[in-house]
Amino acid sequence: MSIEWVNRAIDGLRAWGSANSVDVDVDEVRLLCDYASDYLEVNELGDFRPGTFEELLLEIYPRKVIAPPETAPETVAAARTLVEFLVGTGEIATKVAARMRATIDRIGPEMPAALADTSKYGMAKSIFSAIGADSLELGHPLPVQGATAETVRDTATLDEECDCPGCAPLPAVRLAPVAEVVAAAREVPLLRDAHTVTAWLADHGGTTTVRKALRVKDARRITQELGVARPALAWRLALELGLADLAGTAVVKEEAFRVLADRAPEEVLDLWIGTVEFLGEEAREVTGEAAVDNSIYSIHDLLYRVREPVPLDQVADYLREVADGGLVEDLPAALAALSYAGTVRLTPGGLALTEHGQWGLREMYDELGLDAPVAADLAAGDAGALIAGLLQEGLADEAAERDVDRWLDARSPADAAGELLSAVAGAPAQVRGVAVTIVDRLGRDAESSVRGRLGDPELRPHAIHWLSSRGLEAPPLTEAEMLWVTVDMLALAIPAAEADPERFAENMGASGPAPEVIEDLWRVEHPDLVEVLELLGQTLPDETAAKAARKAAFKARSRGIR
Structure with a gap:
């Protein structure tokens, strides 16, 4: 999946919707883009064609998405919105948009029947439709839907008498590559502003108060001239990281001071770890909301353990408890301010850690002497290791999906299918099901390997379904095989x-x-x-x-x- 272009497209869609007062179903449009990228070779918005929507709505959705027929109008409406976005932003011509609208008008009424047609189901959907979409998820993140702060802690097996991080094992996490962490840390607003404020004060003969705080007049000038949103916070971080020294109250740069962009990767990582520790060590005015500022460590710890976006109402419930009933007047604004620090991000599903935020927290936990395990890179192993890892509890869906994608990218479809199916010959049903689910992602290029399993009694029915669902020649399933x-x-x-x-x-x-x-x-x-x-x-x-x-x-x- 080309996550990068899809993310850019969704950001553009939100801006377009806001500017044009259009109510956008972001989740549905993202799914359209994701599946177009995965299965229809759409690598940018301009690649959409009228036929793309016909395949998405009548072929891909019925095969992949578990949704009752009555939800079809929502998906069709999202497709129409996507067309208006494409033409409104100049990605497609007006005539192409007209053909797209005509295609959607024609196929829209057919989609409910397509969603209800079990013969169109892919193997993964066939399984999930019978047993529930959640039962074979690639990972088992802690549940947050409908959870309160108490149930979140209970699920994480935290001791009822204590909610400190040491009371429950930390989950194994997948860390982003170091190079990506370095690149992301260089772009963290707070860390960059700490360098900017230091340089400005030293170059302008700035001085601090006797308590080493930034003077109000300097803070005002820094904001006006440099656009630094939180100069006082950036200055406190600069002192904490040793970017600045004081000669009395006069500010001087550290001896080897360089802007963040010019620092070596090792330096950037050290500064980033220091930034994460700075945020969590004690209460600071980061967001301006006491309930949030007093609980930053707890918020980070919650997100680290849950490992998926936590809806904002549940974050509010959690804060009310850990902050002794403290209320937040404007939680989204406070959390947006916290994202300035680079550790969290606001998503359509709620609050989540950034990947470099998770990396920094893991380093902090490790320095605190806590057992902070790192999940193995499943993409580096063979098919057996991949399947075993996916069946382990504790690996978040997003990380698991990346592992599967990278594992598949390293092999031809035929080789991938061959390895996966060979690895599960004679295996239990759950193990076999994971392999079959992954093979179901592959296109016709995997035919030879799948067809080669027609002689395996346990894999034969799955192979027949795979072949027939792609319009390839396949023997009919016998009654015994269907059972x-x-x-x-x-x-x-x-x-x-x-x-x-x-x-x-x-x-x-x-x-x-x-x-x-x-x-x-x-x-x-x-x-x-x-x-x-x-x-x-x-x-x-x-x-x-x-x-x-x-x-x-x-x-x-x-x-x-x-």
Whole structure:
């Protein structure tokens, strides 16, 4: 996925929407761009064509996205918005936009039926539709949806009597490459401003108060002349990092002072670690909101553990607790001010750490003597290591996706499919399911390797589905194979169903096998058959189907299957 161009496109879309008073469904448009990039060779906004939308809405979405048919109008509306954005920003010509609108008008009414057509489902969606989209996520980040500060800590297994960082193991994290951290740290506004303020004061004969604070008149001039938003904070950081010395109250630069852009990577990393420690060591007026400023360390620690954007209402709940009930008058503005420090970013989903922020926090934890593990680079291993790593708890989705993308980029589609499927021959259903899900990303170039698995009884049904879903010649699935793959997909759901039986029951009620199919499952030769049938018998909301599952489980046990 070309994340860079998509991010730039979404930033431009937001600005265009704001300027033109257009209500933009950013998440839906991002998904359109992501899938266009992944599957349709769209590498920039100008690559969109009328046919792109037809493939996205009638082929890619039905194969990949778990969404009920009634949500189709939302996606169609997002596609229309994207077209207006493309023509409004000059990415496409007016005539091309007209053809795009006509295409969307024609295919829009067809999308609900396409979403409901199970024959269009890709293998990953077929699995997820039966067992729930969350049950085979590549990672298992801590839940935050609907969570309060208390439940966030409970989920992280923090001691009820203490919420300090040492009371729970820190999760293994994937760190950005050092070169990227250095490049990002050079652009951190607060760190750059610390250098700017130091140089200005030294060059203009500036002096501090007897308490080493920046004088009000100097702060005003620095803001007016240099555009530094928080000169007092930047000056305190400059002193903390040793960028400036004082001769009495007169400001002088450190002996080897250089602007941030001219410093060696090792120096930049040291300064960045110092910046992160500066923010967390004690309460400082960073955002102007006491509840936030007094809790910066706690906010960072929360985001480090959760590792995905935390909705702002949950951040507010968390702050009310850790700040002893302190209220924040304007939380978004306060957190935007905190992003000035470079450690956090505001996303459509809430507050998250920047990658260089996570890197700096991990270094700080390590210096504090805490066990701060780093997740292995799964892209560097073979297929078995990749799959095993994806099945481990604790790897965030975004990092896992990058690992999979880099692993695939290092191989041809045929080689990737061959390695993955070879690695899971004879493996348990959950392991096999991860491999099949990754192979489902690959295009026709992987045909030879997938076709080569038609002789493997466990992989044959998956291979047939893969081939037929791409319009390639494939043998029909026999009735026995269809029943086997039904059990195989349901076996993936067992851990998730045990963790959340109500959600599993809801998903099965919407897309589970019919009672007449369940009645015949007892004949299937699958190691997880009885466990799957017992699960269905306990959780299916349709009593007829549940009874059929219990009866089938009894027959399977009578055959000696355990």
